[in-house]
Amino acid sequence: EIVLTQSPATLALSPGERATLSCGASQTVSSGYIAWYQQKPGLAPRLLIYDASSRATDIPDRFSGGGSGTDFTLTISRLEPEDFAVYYCQQYGNSPPSTFGQGTKLEIK
């Protein structure tokens, strides 16, 4: 089973700043099959990025994903007030099982 470790656990930034979230895998993720999700309190997660770098439908272009092998990143180029939430990475290349990281909380500084 691949273990995903997200860092940092909490990231405090201001609107307009750039955010970089990391997701490290315990072994190479096949085909770069990594997704990123955003979750706001009381709501279901929303798909942002799939296949490491492809934006999902209707996701703003300030969100971008990158990486390969065992190291992946989600970058938010300029933070908007609605971007403050919890972010999860998921791997689906070495399944079953599909696994999730423990999450990064992006909070307002």
Added chain:
Amino acid sequence: EVQLVESGGGWVQPGGSLRLSCAASGFTFGNYAMSWVRQAPGKGLEWVSVISGNSLSTYYADSVKGRFTISRDNSKNTMYLQVNTLRAEDTAIYYCVKVQRVSYYFDAFDIWGQGTMVTVSS
């Protein structure tokens, strides 16, 4: 509009059972594998199970294997999760999720339901 609506959650004593349902609309249900993902209160996401579009293949997380059974009825556009021998650690919101691409069992999840809460407590 593509939509997933879960039902069937509730409070149950340890050792008890529930049947969760997920009603799908807005897409060709039988073409897609479907999964359940759960989230314990204040915790992260955990993949639980997946079923292929034709029901021929199913997979489970080790934590639920032998206790949970996933199934679907494509004529009713509905997926189910029979949860038996429930434990306190099964307490969570259970989300029904659609995989993004046809013919993939394991994929990103592009559509999520609102979730149904299962509470296991004496």
